Amino acid sequence: MKQIFRKLALAAMLMAAPSLMSAANNKPGDFTVGDKTFLLNGQPFIVKAAEVHYPRIPRPYWEHRIKMCKALGMNAICIYIFWNIHEQQEGVFDFTGNNDVAEFCRLAQKNGMYVIVRPGPYVCAEWEMGGLPWWLLKKKDIKLRERDPYFMERVKIFEEKVGEQLADLTIQNGGPIIMIQVENEYGSYGEDKPYVSEIRDCLREIYRPTPLPHREGPGEGLLLFQCDWSSNFTKNGLDDLVWTMNFGTGANIDDQFRRLGELRPNAPKMCSEFWSGWFDKWGARHETRPAKDMVEGMDEMLSKGISFSLYMTHGGTSFGHWAGANSPGFAPDVTSYDYDAPINEYGLATPKFWELRKMMEKYNDGKKMPAVPKAPMPIITVPKFQLTEFAPLISAITKPVNGAIKTFEEMDMGWGTMMYSTRLPEITSQSVLSGEFHDFAQVFIDKKYIGKIDRVKNEKSLTLPAVKKGAELIIIVEGMGRINFGRAIKDFKGIVGNVTLTTETDEAEIVLTPKNWMNVAIPDDYETAKNALDMVKGVNDQMTAGKVKGSVPALALTQGYEGSKKLADIMKPGYHRGYFTLKKVGDTFLNFETWGKGQVYVNGHAMGRIWSIGPQQTLYVPGCWLKKGKNEVIVLDVVGPREAVVWGQAEPELNKLQLEKSNKHNNIGDKPDLNSATPAATGAFKAGNGWQTIKFNGQKKGRFLAIECLSTQKNGDRVAIAELYLQGTDGKRISREPWKTKYANSEDESGNHLGDKVFDLQESTYWQTEKSASMPHLIVIDLGSVQTVTALEYLPRAEQGAPGSVKDFKIYLY
Incomplete structure (x- = not known):
């Protein structure tokens, strides 16, 4: 009988919630905490929030996306505030156009939705540097997300500027904002309550309510929360x-x-991020998550009175250079932030949407669900067209800085490409070029392409041929998104540190460290691309008219710095421009699978990154940024296309890999022979969810960690591991930043369950063996250097029953 009364009370609370909505009437209210529930104006309230990100949606589509969330039965919108898009230069703030977050909140209120604001300063979100502005790194010794005086000074200035936009929109002032988050998942970064407290105090002061006529005193203020x-x-x-x-x-x-x-x-209870899907990385398959799991999880939470925010309900697009990169290692994110969310990248309902909407009907006060709005634009196709205009990358060069190697930040450049060149002494045999190249380096000697160094593959060196005295070494380095998760967010771009050349003679090993470099910054922006193409086009036009003579590249460089002609033969990296004509506008997906690697601009809008390796091969182009008649497309390709053609198709291509080799780590030559090795530990893990620690018998040394899985907790040969850590001699976890998977006898590549998932800082992702593979299973991790360790921490899958949990094991350090 008690259970029946509890269910009836819960149902009444859920049914009452929609009638409590005052977001559209602008009356002052309160959102507070009661006994096991949130209270909206004193009444129990379940938060059903949809996470969307205003910078990832073109402003003309904002209201449509909000209405799509409402049509799912949501009652709130959850947003991050992206510091680096609002303050792209120190002290210069922009809250206009697509950055007008206050207008986004007002649109939510207009449509009867409350708003949860997550103002960082750090947001993660698979966004460049986790939302922190790149210019912070101009201060090399800065400590990010700590009580560094300069960092905290800039944080408070930014938060005050956000407060100027949003403080009047809190529920206490008749606005839609009901909650403010303090920092973001700080437990995944460190342990520092004084720092989190300082962020709390900053936000509390900014959103402190003023006395209102309808009550005595300022009240409790806006509800502050933290997530982890x-x-x-x-x-x-x-x-x-x-x-x-x-x-x-x-x-x-x-x-x-x-x-x-x-x-x-x-x-x-509230799940402030219930992950509907996952994000995609260059070189890995498109991530998906079953609709059934998402819907059942949300149904269970609502049935138990648990609030949630569905991350993401609509992901959108990381236009321009705003996509970040994951860590450990360097795993840059693709441009699409589709996220396998219920509302897809371009705002349409997916099968997940309809399944979720049907379930949410049960919690809609018995009323008819809000109508699903019509798409703001039709989907159109564009016939194949060529990009016939070309300007070499050197056409965009700026005045060089000579001397020691400089990073992007030292050159006062946030995003783009750097050219580095130096003269070499005579080297009579092969040498090895080594350094930290962030992120994609191409190496030339005397204008001849030698090879590339790809940070994604953890490459740091390249073999060079013998050279004569005075040979010119040129390194072109493209920066991708800065790391957005973990301690590695302090991610400088360009060449970080010195470059060395190591060669061997009969007598000794010789290490050369060139010191005199020419540093040239080429910013990533539309104006730089357009000016380079216009300059070359102008020279071409004059040549066609017979007014000047000479080669196009050399003539195009006459406006550049002295001595730049020596780079003119490096033709492949450069800018391409073409046009297509429309009779009607609409959303489309431009296909770039014949291109190499770089950035795209359409009618001056930065559309995002492309890379032939995939899985993303198309870019979403919103119809609101197109026009009837002639439309311009510019591609900066730092590698060079196989064919300079583009076409617009009616559907995106988000899952087409074009890799040189498989991502699997099953090279039999990398499998260790453990037959005569002594295990660091043997035994059996416990069944069930949660972390487990295996203490070693004393200290163990080795560069490679091998885990041999001999059996599982339940019948079956399939194994899964979510996360692994090793503890050092002090009992603390050692850094996993240099880790990489050396070998795995089986990996479920189709589900993106590769070996690197055991150290990707994400408890919801996991290494999993294929269905057909039989026991025992082996995974080997390269720790990057010899480590002294005392214990291993193991986390099985987070789902109920921890599927694929390991039982009997052997652990080796060698």
Whole structure:
């Protein structure tokens, strides 16, 4: 009988919630915490939030996307505030156009939706540097996300500027904003309650309510909360903030909230990021997650009175250079942020959308669900066209800086490409060029292409041929998105540190470190691309008219710096321009699978990165940025296309890889012979979810960690591991930044369950063997250098029952 009454009370609370919505009437209100529930104007309220990101949606489409979220039965919109898009230069703030976050919030309120604001300063979001501005790195010794005086000074200035936009839009002032988040998943970065407290105090002061006529005093103020994972939220949890959990589809929901329930039995429960899908990385297959798992998880939460924000409900697009990169290692994200979300990249309903909408009907107060809005633009195709105009990359060169090697940041450039050149002494045999190249380097000697160094593949060196005295070494380095997760967010671009050339003679090994370099910065922006093409076109036009004579590249460089003609034969990296004509506008997907690597601009809009390796081969082009008649396309290709053609298709291509070789780590030559090796530990893991620690018998040394999985907790040969850590002699986790997978006898490549998932800092992703593979299973991790360790930490899959959990094991360090 008690269960029936509890269910009836919960149903009444859920049914009452929509009628409490005051977002559209601009009346002052309150959003607070009650007994096991949130309170909206004193009444129980379940938050059903849809995460969307305003910079990833063209402004003309904002209201459509909000209405699509409302049509799912959501009652709130959750947004990040991206510091680096609002302050792209220190002290210069932009809250206009697509950056007008206040207008986005007003549109949410107009459509009866509340707003949850997550103002960082760090946001992650697979966004360039996690939302932190690149210019912070001009101060080389800066400590990010710590109480570094300069960092905190700039954080407070930024948050105050955001407050100028949003403080009047809080619920206490009659606006739609009901909650503000303090920092973001800080437990995945470190443990620093004083820092988190300082961010809290900053936000509390900015959003402190003024006294209002309808009540005495300023009230409690805007509700502040913090989010983290269930495994680490206590590290930085502050007593006076609401605690929320982040986890993905398929997770065991009771387990995710168990520790919170023990510590705060009367607190409301909320999953502030319930991951609907996942993000894509260059060189890996498109990520998807089952609709069934997502819908069942949300249904379970609502049935238990648990609030949520669905991350992402609509992902959108990381236009221009705003896509970030994951870590450990360097795994840059693709331009599309489709995320396998219920509302796809271009704003249309997916099968996930309809399944979710059907379930959400149960929690809509018995009313008819809001109508699904019509798409703002039709989908169109564009016939194949050629990009016939060309300007070499050197056409865009700026005045060089001579001397020591400089990074992008030292050249006062946030995004783009750097050219480095130096003269070499005579080297009579092969040499090895080594250094830290962030992120994609192409090497030339006397204008001849030698090879590339790709940070994605953890490459740091290249073999060079013998050279004569005075040979010119040229290195072109393209920067991709800065790392957005973990300690590696301090991600300088260009050549970081010195470049060395190592060669061997009969007598000794010789290491050369050139010091005198010419550094040339080429910014990534539309004006730079357009000016380079216009300059070359102007020379071409004059040549056609017979007014001048000479080669196009040499003539085009006459306006550049002295001595730049020596680069003129490096023709492949450069700018291409072409046009297509439309009788009607609409959304389309321009295909770039015949191109190499670089950036695209359409009618002056930065559309995003392309890379032939995939999986993304098309770029979403919103119809609101096209026009009837002639449309311009510019491609900066730092590699060079196989064919300079483009066409617009009716559907995106997000899952077409064009790799030189498989991503799998099953090269039999990398498999160690462990038959005579002594294990560092043997035994059996426990069944069930959660972290487990295996202590070694004393200290163990080795560069390679090998885990031999001999059996599973349940019948079957399939193994899965979500995360691994090693503890050092001090009992603390050692850095996993240099780790890479050396060998795995089986990896489920179709599901992106490769070996690197065991150290990707993401508890919801995992290494998993193929269905057909039989026991035992072996995974080998290269630690980057010899380490002394005392224990291994192991995390099985997060889903209920921890599928694929390892039972019997042997662990080796060698």
